Amino acid sequence: MKITVLSGGVGGARFTRGLLAHLATTRSDRGGGTSAEVTVIANTGDDMWLHGVRICPDLDTLMYTLGGGVHEDQGWGRAGESRRTSSELSHYDVDSEWFTLGDLDLATHLARTGLLRSGQTLSQVTERLCRRWEPGVRLLPMTDQEVETHVVVDAAAGGTRLLHFEEWWVRHRAALPARAFVQVGLESASAAPGVVAALLDADVVVLPPSNPVVSIGTILAVPGIWEALVATAAPVVGISPIVGGAAVRGMADACLRAIGVETSAAAVARHYGRREAGGVLDAWLIDTVDADAAAGLRSDGWRVGVAPTLMTDVPATAEIAARALKLVVTGHPA
Amino acid sequence: MKITVLSGGVGGARFTRGLLAHLATTRSDRGGGTSAEVTVIANTGDDMWLHGVRICPDLDTLMYTLGGGVHEDQGWGRAGESRRTSSELSHYDVDSEWFTLGDLDLATHLARTGLLRSGQTLSQVTERLCRRWEPGVRLLPMTDQEVETHVVVDAAAGGTRLLHFEEWWVRHRAALPARAFVQVGLESASAAPGVVAALLDADVVVLPPSNPVVSIGTILAVPGIWEALVATAAPVVGISPIVGGAAVRGMADACLRAIGVETSAAAVARHYGRREAGGVLDAWLIDTVDADAAAGLRSDGWRVGVAPTLMTDVPATAEIAARALKLVVTGHPA
Numbered sequence: 001m002k003i004t005v006l007s008g009g010v011g012g013a014r015f016t017r018g019l020l021a022h023l024a025t026t027r028s029d030r031g032g033g034t035s036a037e038v039t040v041i042a043n044t045g046d047d048m049w050l051h052g053v054r055i056c057p058d059l060d061t062l063m064y065t066l067g068g069g070v071h072e073d074q075g076w077g078r079a080g081e082s083r084r085t086s087s088e089l090s091h092y093d094v095d096s097e098w099f100t101l102g103d104l105d106l107a108t109h110l111a112r113t114g115l116l117r118s119g120q121t122l123s124q125v126t127e128r129l130c131r132r133w134e135p136g137v138r139l140l141p142m143t144d145q146e147v148e149t150h151v152v153v154d155a156a157a158g159g160t161r162l163l164h165f166e167e168w169w170v171r172h173r174a175a176l177p178a179r180a181f182v183q184v185g186l187e188s189a190s191a192a193p194g195v196v197a198a199l200l201d202a203d204v205v206v207l208p209p210s211n212p213v214v215s216i217g218t219i220l221a222v223p224g225i226w227e228a229l230v231a232t233a234a235p236v237v238g239i240s241p242i243v244g245g246a247a248v249r250g251m252a253d254a255c256l257r258a259i260g261v262e263t264s265a266a267a268v269a270r271h272y273g274r275r276e277a278g279g280v281l282d283a284w285l286i287d288t289v290d291a292d293a294a295a296g297l298r299s300d301g302w303r304v305g306v307a308p309t310l311m312t313d314v315p316a317t318a319e320i321a322a323r324a325l326k327l328v329v330t331g332h333p334a
Numbered sequence: 335m336k337i338t339v340l341s342g343g344v345g346g347a348r349f350t351r352g353l354l355a356h357l358a359t360t361r362s363d364r365g366g367g368t369s370a371e372v373t374v375i376a377n378t379g380d381d382m383w384l385h386g387v388r389i390c391p392d393l394d395t396l397m398y399t400l401g402g403g404v405h406e407d408q409g410w411g412r413a414g415e416s417r418r419t420s421s422e423l424s425h426y427d428v429d430s431e432w433f434t435l436g437d438l439d440l441a442t443h444l445a446r447t448g449l450l451r452s453g454q455t456l457s458q459v460t461e462r463l464c465r466r467w468e469p470g471v472r473l474l475p476m477t478d479q480e481v482e483t484h485v486v487v488d489a490a491a492g493g494t495r496l497l498h499f500e501e502w503w504v505r506h507r508a509a510l511p512a513r514a515f516v517q518v519g520l521e522s523a524s525a526a527p528g529v530v531a532a533l534l535d536a537d538v539v540v541l542p543p544s545n546p547v548v549s550i551g552t553i554l555a556v557p558g559i560w561e562a563l564v565a566t567a568a569p570v571v572g573i574s575p576i577v578g579g580a581a582v583r584g585m586a587d588a589c590l591r592a593i594g595v596e597t598s599a600a601a602v603a604r605h606y607g608r609r610e611a612g613g614v615l616d617a618w619l620i621d622t623v624d625a626d627a628a629a630g631l632r633s634d635g636w637r638v639g640v641a642p643t644l645m646t647d648v649p650a651t652a653e654i655a656a657r658a659l660k661l662v663v664t665g666h667p668a
Contacts, residue, residue, distance in 0.1 A: 052447030088441035107422035113386030
């Protein structure tokens with residue numbers, strides 16, 4: 001079975017880890033007879049240049065989480081991290097305080113930057129870095145071009161200005177009202193090699209509980225990707241990142257507000273849309289606390305699953321992945 | 335008194351620190367009546383891009399030595415350094431083992447790279463970094479353009495190939511016979527702002543005991559610098575980096591051999607040349623162990639000083655600076 005996942009950072013990485021755990025169980029239950037290949041298409045809209053190095057937060061979170069190196073409580077960055085370089089950098093007057101470059105994490109940025117500067121594409125570099133992390137999936141950036149999400153915020157004089165997403169998210173904790181999101185560089189970008197094929201050739205496509213606006217929304221905005229999702233014969237199932245009217249993690253509400261979507265499991269489903277109605281989803285998994293929303297969605301023709309969706313640990317997350325697959329794969333064990 | 339020093343890394347930095355110590359003594363002896371301004375023109379031929387960051391070994395050694403942050407025994411790099419990032423980088427297959435990026439040192443490279451990438455010149459960046467180190471001198475890169483010393487070495491098939499100087503020096507410990515040195519980028523380079531003026535307006539110019547080939551030789555090769563040294567009214571005094579037929583530090587003999595110059599105090603003097611004879615020196619300070627060489631040089635018209643020249647500590651180095659200045663500045667206290 002070929003499974004393709006569209007992923008942001010922490011939520012998508014944790015979901016994918018659970019998915020791999022579920023698939024491992026399924027394989028052993030069946031005596032190793034079923035093999036599944038998982039491809040993860042990662043958002044790179046949060047990527048940025050900082051102090052001359054290229055930082056790819058979502059790719060890094062995916063590598064570290066799936067490769068066993070992530071700071072578990074934090075959900076991103078490295079376990080056992082230290083901040084010697086970052087602390088030293090603060091002695092130079094170079095606006096370095098808001099984004100912490102951990103010493104271990106920095107090695108990834110340096111390796112990546114050196115390879116990019118030598119002319120390799122982000123896809124090639126990602127494959128190279130994955131040789132160290134062995135994430136158990138094929139990890140693809142959504143695009144090899146630099147597409148950076150910026151946030152339109154109010155300026156002092158009554159106008160607006162653009163902030164890089166990471167600056168808005170990390171430095172300002174998403175507290176400045178976002179008027180809109182802009183993917184700078186999108187018009188000259190295309191899906192990275194293998195991305196469209198991974199959608200067209202998939203048996204199932206999964207939208208994990210990542211941020212629907214700035215993570216999955218950005219991936220869907222890359223020319224060719226939405227079209228491939230619409231065209232693929234594979235069913236597409238999503239897991240709601242909104243539970244009980246709040247983002248499970250992060251500040252997705254600030255992002256949804258900016259695009260005029262209510263922070264609810266049903267509203268996010270309708271934002272993605274049903275494939276029959278021109279959207280991208282065939283099925284939607286929501287949390288048991290949102291069971292009330294299921295009836296309304298179903299009456300509008302949605303295939304909806306209801307289950308506990310909090311990714312409290314790997315076994316719980318494996319169970320969520322099983323439930324999601326069962327929604328769209330006939331006979332799949334849940 | 336305006337003093338301009340042409341400097342490489344460790345030798346030039348230690349000499350300059352001694353010079354400043356000497357000048358401080360002179361000032362206090364005279365009740366603060368004499369003020370001296372020191373400008374250091376630094377070799378940037380050893381600079382390189384590594385893992386996407388810009389490394390300027392000689393500028394860094396000068397900042398750290400004069401700013402009180404240097405690893406004293408080593409002569410370069412930071413005191414209290416650690417290697418977390420570098421050690422982590424070795425897990426990626428990116429040829430990272432030969433050059434150690436210390437965690438503290440890396441902060442300098444990142445600050446510099448970010449500023450360079452934002453469009454600032456190396457001169458501007460150096461001034462900015464010096465705000466933190468307060469080296470007590472005006473520190474100028476020899477040029478704002480990228481001029482990188484490469485070494486011509488034998489290739490396997492009987493031809494030759496180019497190695498970046500740092501790779502030859504650090505990775506191969508200068509053990510591969512150097513056929514020649516090439517300053518890549520020199521033809522489109524010019525002296526950095528302030529460099530020519532610092533030579534023309536100087537009261538004294540000093541060539542410290544830096545490597546005469548790849549440090550001072552590279553500075554002299556930058557268009558405009560040799561001409562300014564020939565034209566300046568200031569006397570030019572050099573201190574021999576060769577004592578008793580060997581380089582005091584480093585592998586200058588391998589560099590001298592490549593350009594066909596004997597490793598001796600007299601041969602290096604003749605390599606620089608007397609200004610009256612088209613060279614750049616007015617006077618040359620050699621070590622007491624090389625006293626025999628003084629007669630020969632003097633009979634050829636050289637002004638030669640003989641003194642202990644080993645920079646064993648700051649007071650000893652201050653004394654060497656005093657002796658050098660006394661050779662060319664009438665009435666200067668030694």
